[in-house]
Structure formats: structure tokens, C-alpha cells
Amino acid sequence: MNRQAMVIAHRYAEANLEPAFASLPRRGEEQERLLLTGTQSTALGKLQAGMGFQTYYPISPATDESTFLERHNSVPFSGGRRAGPLLLQVEDELAAITMASGAALAGARSATSTSGPGFSLMTEGMGWAGMNEVPVVITLYQRGGPSTGLPTRTDQGDLQTAIRGGHGEFPRMVIASGSVEACFHDAALAFNYAERYQLPVIHLLDKALTSTLQTVSRFETGNLRVDRGLRFEATGDSIEAMPRFALTESGISPRPLLGQKGIHFWSTGVEHSEEGQVSEDPVVREQMMEKRARKLERILEELPPEEQVRLHGDHEARFTLLTWGSTTGAVLDAMQRLAAAGIRARTLQLRLLWPFPGEVLEKVMQGASPLVVIECNYSGQLNRLLREQTGRRGDHLVVKYSGRPISGEALFPVLQAIHAGEAGYRTVLRNPYE
Structure with missing residues (x-):
């Protein structure tokens, strides 16, 4: 009966009603494109980089990357041979980081993947990697915390944890991707950084970016080179301590x-x-x-300046928006809306978060007035880091911490008010319909 009702309704609508949806024009040129999430893009970047080993303990939203790799880790080579990384689901996060470190010591390009609670458990093993100068990659998918927090919602609350995690002091790199395309390239670069500088590299992502489906052009891989860093070669057959x-x-x-x-x-x-x-x-x-x-x-x-800080928009504008990670997309959307309203603006996107690129950032921040810091956490962690490292904080801080991502549509009127001098120092973005 239900099927008959549906068929009758469809025939009536087809004969008597106009289509409710506007037809979209075809693209001017035909090109092969990919439909990917940030998680899938990250996984493909690791394959492109020649990753040989990855560990994981199931945790939302990081698990999707490892299960995607398990399904697609067979890479074709000439002659019909196929090879791919070994994926290992382990008993806990401490095992994940220490096994990944062991594989890296043996010469594999090695990584582990986790989210905030898992990263907290990894910090002891990360300290061991820091002490032993192990080139291991840690892909950290942020979600709302603390504790179990918001397992299926987004947040940018792990910045300070990524930079400071682990007792004592040891070097690590922290990088953050701002788009689905960047997930691919940054995932590949992370291995080069790890092996070139012989340290843990933390690749910061978050739920909003990694779960977003986006159509992207095929990745350009011609500029991606594998850098295995400084290797030791034995000169003779006798066993010697080095x-x-x-x-x-x-x-x-x-x-x-x-x-x-x-x-x-x-x-x-x-x-x-x-x-x-x-x-x-x-x-x-x-x-x-x-x-x-x-x-x-x-x-x-x-590191080239563009691998530390990326400048978008009107380079000569004084109205300056500073952000990082997945929030970049919303900020760029809002910046386009500002331009349409006749307001000149530029966006500074931090790609390298540690070591903090203070010198490069101070150069591009010259003349910034006002400087608006935008991020998805309660305390403004980037803003605090900015003040710690450069002595300057943002003139305005815009935050959101409801577990939902920032949108350009919601950000636009706030930036208009800031530009007009009608907003206070701190603005919390809220949407009653979310």
C-alpha cells in the first residue's frame, strides 16, 4: 500500500508540479575529482609518504583513519606486486606509541593515531620517544573534552596539550591542517619532519575537519619528496659502538x-x-x-615561511584575522563576505604551532589593527600562546566551545561589529538552532 501511494504521488507531482530544486550549471571543464573526508585525505597522505607501520587503539573520531587504511592499504607497483603499511590494533594507547616508536627505530616510517583521551595516555611513551630522538608521527584528532567529553563533536582544546604533553622538556613539532586538501600534504610532510629532525611530530586535526565530506581536485604529488634525514652508514664489517x-x-x-x-x-x-x-x-x-x-x-x-604561516586575502589590509586548524575555512568564508561588504581584511593561518613561528608571525602582523583571534575552544589557547611567545595578544577574541564548528555565516556579523568598533574584547559564538 505504501509503495502504491508513493507511485501515485510521484506521477501526480511529475504531471502537475514544477521541480522544487534549481538545476546547477555544469562545471566549465571536465576534470577528475575526489570526494573525501579529512580522515581519508590524511590516510592517503600517509600512503603517499611511504608509511610502513601504524598502530591504533579504537577511539572516536580517530578510528576511521586506521580502518580506512586497513581497507585500502594495498598499493599497486609495476609487475603486479602490491604492498602497503602494517596496521596493528593494540591493547592500549601506551602500547600504541611505544610500538610505533620501536618500528621507527627499526627504520619504518611509523605513526600512531588517536584522540584527546588516548593522547593523554600516550604522553609517557612520547617522552621516551623524545629522550631517544625517535622520528614518530602522532595524528591527534581533537574532540570535546575533558574526560570522555564530547566523543562525536568537535573542539580545538588540545593545542596546549599537544605542545606541553609529557613531563620534563623535550622537542616536538606540532602542525595543524586547515582543509581537506591540506590533510593529505601535511600527513606526508609530517614524516619528513620527523625523520629530518629526529623527534615526535604531532599532526593536529579535529572532528569537524575529518568528518567533513568535500569534493577536491586530484592531489598534486610532484612536489612531495621523501626526506629520510641524516642516516649513519657503517664503514666496515666489524661490530663497533657508535x-x-x-x-x-x-x-x-x-x-x-x-x-x-x-x-x-x-x-x-x-x-x-x-x-x-x-x-x-x-x-x-x-x-x-x-x-x-x-x-x-x-x-x-x-622551514619556508609558507610552511609556518599562510597569508590569505588582501595582503595590505590592516583588519587581520588569526586562526588555525579547521576554523580556517569558516574564517576565509567570513573574509569573502567582508570583501563583498566593502571591508578589506586578511587572514593569517598558523600551520606550524610548535616551535612557535614568532619571528615570521611578527613580520606579517605588522600594521595589524585590529588583530582578531578566532578559535574553537573556551580559553583562547592560541591567543594565550601568541602573548607568551610574542608579547602581543589579539585585540579581540572570538571563541566557540559548544562542540559545533564555527560557520562563516555566523562569524561575519561579529567581524562586522568588531570592524565598526561595536564589539567588546571577547565574543562567544552561539547558535540556538544547533
Whole structure:
């Protein structure tokens, strides 16, 4: 009966009613495009980079990436051969980070994938990776916290955790993607960064970005090069101890692999000498702390400015919007609406969050008035970091922490009010219909 009613209604509508939906024009040129989520884009970037091993413990929203890789990890090569990374679901997050570190020590491009609660459990293992200068990638999918929080909602509340997580002080890189396309390229770059500088790299994403379906052009991969960093090569057949943590001007030592013929070395979570032998000597301690810290200086010296901060919009505008991660899309949308209303604006998107690109950022912030910081957390974590590292905070702070992403439509009138001098320092975005 229901089917008959549907058929009768359809025939009547077809004969008597005009179509309710406007027809969209075809694109001017035919090109192959991809329909992807940020999660899938990240996974494809890892495959492009030659990832050989990934661990995970199931957790929302990170699990989707690993299960996607499990379904699509067979990569075709010439001659009909196929190969792909080993995906391993483990018993807990501490096992995930330590297994990934072990694979990296053996020479695999290695990663683990998690969300906020899992990252909290990983920090002990991440400290071990920092002490042993292990090139491991940690993909951190942010969601609402603390504790279980909002497992299926978005947030940008893990910035400070990513930068400070783990006891003591050790270098790490923190990068953030602002679009589905960027997820692909940043996932690949993360392995280059990890192996070039021999440290953990945290790739920050969030629920809004990774679950968003978007049509994108096929990825350009011609500029993606694999950089395995400084490797140690044995010169003879005799087994010899080598200074795995040799003191160098850059802080980066030639890296051997576990099982590599002709050499042996030690790895320990305790402070150690150049050879990896346990040491509490105060001079050795200072030398090793300074060696590891020099990597952060090297990163800021070597990374091109566009890999640290990306400038969008009217480069000469004074009205400046500062943001990071998935919020970038909404800010760019609002900036276009401002332009249509005759308001000149520009957007500064932070791609590198640690080490903080203060020098590059201060140059592009010159003349910014007002400076508006926009992010999806309660306290304005980027704004606090900005003040800590540069001495300047935003003139205005716009935040949202309901678990729902910021939209350009909701942001636009707030920015209009700020431009007109009609808004206070802090604005909380709310939508009663969400």
C-alpha cells in the first residue's frame, strides 16, 4: 500500500508540479575529482609518504583513519606486486606509541593515531620517544573534552596539550591542517619532519575537519619528496659502538637503525651519554638538553615561511584575522563576505604551532589593527600562546566551545561589529538552532 501511494504521488507531482530544486550549471571543464573526508585525505597522505607501520587503539573520531587504511592499504607497483603499511590494533594507547616508536627505530616510517583521551595516555611513551630522538608521527584528532567529553563533536582544546604533553622538556613539532586538501600534504610532510629532525611530530586535526565530506581536485604529488634525514652508514664489517646521540651543531646526529650491520648502540629512557649509556653527570645532562633543544631553532631556521604561516586575502589590509586548524575555512568564508561588504581584511593561518613561528608571525602582523583571534575552544589557547611567545595578544577574541564548528555565516556579523568598533574584547559564538 505504501509503495502504491508513493507511485501515485510521484506521477501526480511529475504531471502537475514544477521541480522544487534549481538545476546547477555544469562545471566549465571536465576534470577528475575526489570526494573525501579529512580522515581519508590524511590516510592517503600517509600512503603517499611511504608509511610502513601504524598502530591504533579504537577511539572516536580517530578510528576511521586506521580502518580506512586497513581497507585500502594495498598499493599497486609495476609487475603486479602490491604492498602497503602494517596496521596493528593494540591493547592500549601506551602500547600504541611505544610500538610505533620501536618500528621507527627499526627504520619504518611509523605513526600512531588517536584522540584527546588516548593522547593523554600516550604522553609517557612520547617522552621516551623524545629522550631517544625517535622520528614518530602522532595524528591527534581533537574532540570535546575533558574526560570522555564530547566523543562525536568537535573542539580545538588540545593545542596546549599537544605542545606541553609529557613531563620534563623535550622537542616536538606540532602542525595543524586547515582543509581537506591540506590533510593529505601535511600527513606526508609530517614524516619528513620527523625523520629530518629526529623527534615526535604531532599532526593536529579535529572532528569537524575529518568528518567533513568535500569534493577536491586530484592531489598534486610532484612536489612531495621523501626526506629520510641524516642516516649513519657503517664503514666496515666489524661490530663497533657508535655515538647514536653525537653532539652536533644542529642537534641532529647520524641515525642508525636497530639491527643495522656492523654497529651497536643503546636506547634508554634515562639521561645518557653520546653512546646512549646511562649518565647523571651534570655536564652530560646539560649537553644533551641543549643538543635536543637546538632542533627547535633549526626547524624555525629551515622551514619556508609558507610552511609556518599562510597569508590569505588582501595582503595590505590592516583588519587581520588569526586562526588555525579547521576554523580556517569558516574564517576565509567570513573574509569573502567582508570583501563583498566593502571591508578589506586578511587572514593569517598558523600551520606550524610548535616551535612557535614568532619571528615570521611578527613580520606579517605588522600594521595589524585590529588583530582578531578566532578559535574553537573556551580559553583562547592560541591567543594565550601568541602573548607568551610574542608579547602581543589579539585585540579581540572570538571563541566557540559548544562542540559545533564555527560557520562563516555566523562569524561575519561579529567581524562586522568588531570592524565598526561595536564589539567588546571577547565574543562567544552561539547558535540556538544547533
